[in-house]
Amino acid sequence: MYINATCHYLPDKIIPNSYYTDLIDLSDEWIYKRSGIRTRTKAGVDENTNTMSIDVIKSGIDRLPYDLKEVDLIVGATYTPYDTVATNAHAIQSHFAIARAKALSVSSACSSFINAVEIVEGYFATNKSRRALVVASEHNTAYSDDYDKQSGYLWGDGAGAAFISKERISEEDIEILDLNTTGLADVGKGLEGVYLRPNKGGLQMPYGKDIFVHACKHMVFEVDNILKKNGFTLKDITHFIPHQANARIIGNVGESLGLQNGQLIMNIEDTGNTGSASTIIALSQNWQRFKKGELIVITVFGGGYSSGAMLLRK
Amino acid sequence: MYINATCHYLPDKIIPNSYYTDLIDLSDEWIYKRSGIRTRTKAGVDENTNTMSIDVIKSGIDRLPYDLKEVDLIVGATYTPYDTVATNAHAIQSHFAIARAKALSVSSACSSFINAVEIVEGYFATNKSRRALVVASEHNTAYSDDYDKQSGYLWGDGAGAAFISKERISEEDIEILDLNTTGLADVGKGLEGVYLRPNKGGLQMPYGKDIFVHACKHMVFEVDNILKKNGFTLKDITHFIPHQANARIIGNVGESLGLQNGQLIMNIEDTGNTGSASTIIALSQNWQRFKKGELIVITVFGGGYSSGAMLLRK
Numbered sequence: 001m002y003i004n005a006t007c008h009y010l011p012d013k014i015i016p017n018s019y020y021t022d023l024i025d026l027s028d029e030w031i032y033k034r035s036g037i038r039t040r041t042k043a044g045v046d047e048n049t050n051t052m053s054i055d056v057i058k059s060g061i062d063r064l065p066y067d068l069k070e071v072d073l074i075v076g077a078t079y080t081p082y083d084t085v086a087t088n089a090h091a092i093q094s095h096f097a098i099a100r101a102k103a104l105s106v107s108s109a110c111s112s113f114i115n116a117v118e119i120v121e122g123y124f125a126t127n128k129s130r131r132a133l134v135v136a137s138e139h140n141t142a143y144s145d146d147y148d149k150q151s152g153y154l155w156g157d158g159a160g161a162a163f164i165s166k167e168r169i170s171e172e173d174i175e176i177l178d179l180n181t182t183g184l185a186d187v188g189k190g191l192e193g194v195y196l197r198p199n200k201g202g203l204q205m206p207y208g209k210d211i212f213v214h215a216c217k218h219m220v221f222e223v224d225n226i227l228k229k230n231g232f233t234l235k236d237i238t239h240f241i242p243h244q245a246n247a248r249i250i251g252n253v254g255e256s257l258g259l260q261n262g263q264l265i266m267n268i269e270d271t272g273n274t275g276s277a278s279t280i281i282a283l284s285q286n287w288q289r290f291k292k293g294e295l296i297v298i299t300v301f302g303g304g305y306s307s308g309a310m311l312l313r314k
Numbered sequence: 315m316y317i318n319a320t321c322h323y324l325p326d327k328i329i330p331n332s333y334y335t336d337l338i339d340l341s342d343e344w345i346y347k348r349s350g351i352r353t354r355t356k357a358g359v360d361e362n363t364n365t366m367s368i369d370v371i372k373s374g375i376d377r378l379p380y381d382l383k384e385v386d387l388i389v390g391a392t393y394t395p396y397d398t399v400a401t402n403a404h405a406i407q408s409h410f411a412i413a414r415a416k417a418l419s420v421s422s423a424c425s426s427f428i429n430a431v432e433i434v435e436g437y438f439a440t441n442k443s444r445r446a447l448v449v450a451s452e453h454n455t456a457y458s459d460d461y462d463k464q465s466g467y468l469w470g471d472g473a474g475a476a477f478i479s480k481e482r483i484s485e486e487d488i489e490i491l492d493l494n495t496t497g498l499a500d501v502g503k504g505l506e507g508v509y510l511r512p513n514k515g516g517l518q519m520p521y522g523k524d525i526f527v528h529a530c531k532h533m534v535f536e537v538d539n540i541l542k543k544n545g546f547t548l549k550d551i552t553h554f555i556p557h558q559a560n561a562r563i564i565g566n567v568g569e570s571l572g573l574q575n576g577q578l579i580m581n582i583e584d585t586g587n588t589g590s591a592s593t594i595i596a597l598s599q600n601w602q603r604f605k606k607g608e609l610i611v612i613t614v615f616g617g618g619y620s621s622g623a624m625l626l627r628k
Contacts, residue, residue, distance in 0.1 A: 074497065084393040085423040085510040085517075085617035090499035103497025103620065104422040104429045109399040115418045122436015142513055183388065183417025185404035196399040198512035199456055203399075303399035306417060 001124055001164055002173040003312070006284035007060025008160040009052050010271060013042045020153045023146055031153055036247020040156035040272025042141050048082035049137040050091035052159040056135060057092060060161060060284075065169050066131065071098050073129035075119050076105030077112035077136040077276045079196055079303070080143055080203070088137050102129065108181065109194070110243050110302025112136060112276035114310055115181050117164065124166045135161040138275035143196055143203040151194075151205035154246070156272025160280030174290065177311045178230050180222065184305035188214045194303035215245065215301040216252045222299045222309035223257060230311055234258065236295055239286070243300040244268040244278035253299070276302070290314040315431075315438060315478055316487040317626070320598035321374025322474040323366050324585060327356045334467045337460055345467055350561020354470035354586025356455050362396035363451040364405035366473040370449060371406060374475060374598075379483050380445065385412050387443035389433050390419030391426035391450040391590045393510055393617070394457055394517070402451050416443065422495065423508070424557050424616025426450060426590035428624055429495050431478065438480045449475040452589035457510055457517040465508075465519035468560070470586025474594030488604065491625045492544050494536065498619035502528045508617035529559065529615040530566045536623035537571060537613045544625055548572060550609055553600070557614040558582040558592035567613070590616070604628040 016039050017028040031037060043052065053076065061068055076089035083091075087105035092098070102123070108115040113136040123129035140155035168175070184190055189210040196203045205211065219242055227233060240263050242250050247268055254264050267274075267282050274281060279298045290296060296312040330353050331342035345351055357366065367390065375382055390403035397405075401419035406412070416437070422429045427450040437443035454469035482489070498504055503524040510517045519525065533556055541547060554577050556564050561582055568578050581588075581596050588595055593612045604610060610626040 079398040081398065081421075081512065082514075083505075083509050083511045084395065084421050085508055086499065086505040087421055087423075087618065089422075090497065090505060090618040090620070093497050093499035094505045097500045098497075099500055101497050102429075102432075102495050103499060103618065104420050104426070104495070106418050106420050107395075107398050107401055108403075108418040109401075112418075115416075118416075118442075119433050119436060122433060122440055122442075125439035126436055128432075128436075181416050181418075183404065183407050183412075183415050185400065185407035185417060186411045186413055191397075191400040191404060191408045194399055195397050197397045198395065200396075304401065304404040304417065306404070 001121060001166060001176045002168045003162050003176065004065055004165050004169045004173050005060055005063045005163045006280065006287055007056050008281040008284040009056035009059055010041045010158045011043045011047060013044055014039045015042050024149055026149065026153060035154055036268050037272050038269050041158050043139050043157040049078045049080055049088050049139045050082045053088035053092050053135045053137045054095045056159040056161045057096065064163055068096055069098055070131045071133045072101050073120065073123050073132040074101050074103045075116040075132065075134045077116040077134065078105060078138055079107045079109050079112060079275060080139045082139065088135060092135060108302065108306045109304045110245065110275050111181060111300045111306040111308045113280050114179060114300055114308035118179055118181050120164055130166045132164045133161060134164060135159060136277040136280050138277045140203060140275055145202060154273045156274045158271055158274040158277050158281055160277045160284050162280055175313045177313055178226055179310040180226055181308040184218060184307055187305055190305040193305060212249055214305055215249045218307040219253045219299040219301045220256045222307050223297055226309045226311050237297050238294040239263060239265055239296040241265045241279050241282045241296065241298045245273045315435060315480060315490040316482045317476050317490065318379055318479055318483045318487050319374055319377045319477045320594065320601055321370050322595040322598040323370035323373055324355045324472045325357045325361060327358055328353045329356050338463055340463065340467060349468055350582050351586050352583050355472050357453050357471040363392045363394055363402050363453045364396045367402035367406050367449045367451045368409045370473040370475045371410065378477055382410055383412055384445045385447045386415050387434065387437050387446040388415050388417045389430040389446065389448050391430040391448065392419060392452055393421045393423050393426060393589060394453045396453065402449060406449060422616065422620045423618045424559065424589050425495060425614045425620040425622045427594050428493055428614055428622035431624065432493055432495050434478055444480045446478045447475060448478060449473060450591040450594050452591045454517060454589055459516060468587045470588045472585055472588040472591050472595055474591045474598050476594055489627045491627055492540055493624040494540055495622035498532060498621055501619055504619040507619065526563055528619055529563045532621040533567045533613040533615045534570045536621050537611055540623045540625050551611050552608040553577060553579055553610040555579045555593050555596045555610065555612045558596065559587045
């Protein structure tokens with residue numbers, strides 16, 4: 001499979017750490033040291049996961065090397081839904097009048113983007129789709145609590161999208177060489193480490209340390225596994241895009257993998273944790289940077305728990 | 315693909331129409347005439363989509379012709395999530411310690427059960443799974459409004475599950491001959507006909523008539539389409555299981571298809587609209603009734619809009 005185009009959308013509104021200093025007495029230095037975040041993007045009052053899913057497509061439609069109406073499968077990814085019935089996939093189908101496309105939305109927390117691409121892989125294998133659109137959109141601030149000193153300051157909002165086709169369309173395409181997802185609910189504090197219960201307390205992260213330990217372990221494991229399976233070693237990889245949950249986790253993963261300066265692609269300092277959208281936003285932001293033949297690895301860990309990896313070649 | 319076993323779970327608590335007579339002055343006769351519902355099942359205060367997903371597996375585990383731990387893919391289906399991060403798929407993985415299984419939850423409203431099976435079909439095609447578990451669980455009453463005279467009385471709670479394997483396991487299996495899903499968000503009042511916005515008004519159905527018209531049309535279309543594609547006619551089909559949203563819609567679909575008495579399988583009178591769980595609950599309730607060689611068609615329509623069908627052979 002081939003990624004033909006990517007796009008991303010970040011809301012205009014930027015919330016600096018000083019907002020939390022004023023609100024709950026957390027200093028810029030404390031937040032940055034703990035998370036690597038200086039600012040986070042926040043959806044406006046009229047924005048939600050559905051509007052951001054539409055806006056991200058608008059931002060990328062010009063770069064799409066085929067007509068948007070050729071899309072026959074729309075897979076949304078979000079754990080912060082605006083509407084669980086008329087999902088973000090349906091919002092896109094309606095807005096752009098993409099008749100007869102299959103439409104569904106998936107959640108496996110912060111891993112959801114890779115789960116969505118794995119669903120596309122299946123639809124390609126059954127020949128039920130040949131042009132798919134995956135849109136990860138997160139409106140964390142609709143469910144998070146600014147007064148929550150434990151995790152309220154971590155969250156950002158945003159969306160990213162990938163147009164994926166079964167065959168190569170152009171030399172600009174990035175090939176998906178392999179991908180994997182793993183459910184890890186039976187590990188550690190899987191079910192309670194981080195949760196989002198719309199009717200019972202919203203988005204909370206009561207077990208940050210447990211998440212830290214398992215995120216570091218399983219993001220490295222997913223990378224090792226996908227490289228080994230495909231006959232590559234760490235030396236073959238030019239770029240790494242880990243899930244942008246926390247710069248300390250990312251630093252730990254980079255150290256475990258023995259990465260060099262410049263190999264790690266990050267956006268968390270500016271956007272905060274944009275959930276399942278974080279890696280596709282980072283891929284889109286850096287699309288022009290990748291050179292022909294370079295290998296890129298995406299690795300994710302999310303609530304639930306869940307993990308995944310994707311091996312790409314420009 | 316083969317369904318090796320099915321199971322269903324309905325909460326003990328039964329809400330009769332008289333509850334709504336007392337609350338908002340809707341008579342038993344008026345509700346029954348309008349919807350075909352006499353009672354609906356309601357989750358208890360400690361129940362939710364995750365607990366019902368666990369309970370439905372407990373109810374069926376004895377009939378499973380292999381060890382539950384052989385399951386390598388758990389696909390949840392729900393538009394009424396308890397937790398969008400630790401989903402119902404994760405709850406099952408955690409409770410039954412099904413290590414390394416892939417876990418995700420999907421929503422395409424009331425069609426979600428068939429979307430989930432179509433995802434399984436893809437995982438089988440890529441050989442990433444051989445034993446899958448699909449669990450549809452709906453806790454409508456967590457998001458609906460009992461005082462809503464338009465649709466508050468329609469909703470029931472419950473869960474259904476199907477164990478699906480790539481190869482036939484026993485003579486009791488039901489074969490999935492074919493299945494299809496269609497996104498219909500660009501049709502009629504697709505995005506607004508029925509919605510569930512956790513932060514903005516919960517579960518509402520402002521455009522009942524538009525839903526009626528499109529449900530009748532597209533459920534029939536899905537049936538015609540899947541039969542034609544597989545070289546069958548309506549005369550070849552013994553049992554029909556339509557989505558249990560409203561007995562008037564079901565009656566209209568039955569009339570359009572020219573069905574005979576006894577062909578339509580229904581549970582809405584007792585359970586209310588149990589969302590994406592309704593057809594798998596009905597399939598499980600009637601499992602013993604199907605005779606070797608009989609063909610069964612499931613057809614669904616849901617918010618978003620969305621539709622789908624599944625052709626089965628005992």
